[in-house]
Amino acid sequence: MSHETQRQLFLKHQARHARQCWHEARIVFGIIVVALTVSSVILYTLGYVAPEQRSEQPNLILGIPAWVMWGLVVPWIATIAxxxxxxxxxxxxxxxYVEVPEEMRRSGSHPKEQV
Incomplete structure (x- = not known):
């Protein structure tokens, strides 16, 4: 296999790997944004009650305030799932693993410099 073919295969492999990483990163970012938004909305609506609307005894679920259960525990469990x-x-x-072509190792050049 010629040096140019090895180099092209290496760069093609690296580009495919980078595209896959960016795709996965966008999905993870989306999960984080959705989780934070859902959690924030629930916490705001359940956690910030006007003083005149507050009950004497807070609503508890398994000994945890309801706003904490619905705003933190449940969204975190859903995010983990x-x-x-x-x-x-x-x-x-x-x-x-794809071996770095010999010509690129010898010259000390980095693939992005040669594109």
């Missing part, structure tokens, strides 16, 4: 599903079904393993 979504993260597990993402890891099981969407996250891809890296491809087998």
């Amino acid at each position: 979504v993260t597990w599903l993402f890891a099981l079904f969407l996250l891809k393993d890296d491809e087998p």
Whole structure:
């Protein structure tokens, strides 16, 4: 295999790997944004009650204030479940290692400098 072909294969592999990483990063960012938004909305609506509307005894679920249960515990458990599903079904393993072409190692050049 010629040096140019090795170099092209290496760069093609790196580009595919980078695209996959960016795809996964966008999904993770989306999960974080949705989780923070849902949690913030629930905490705001349940946690900030006007003093005249507050009851003497707070609503408790398993000994935890209801606003904490619905605004923190449940969204966190849901986020953990979504993260597990993402890891099981969407996250891809890296491809087998591709050796850096000899000409690129010898010259000390980095692939992005040669594109």
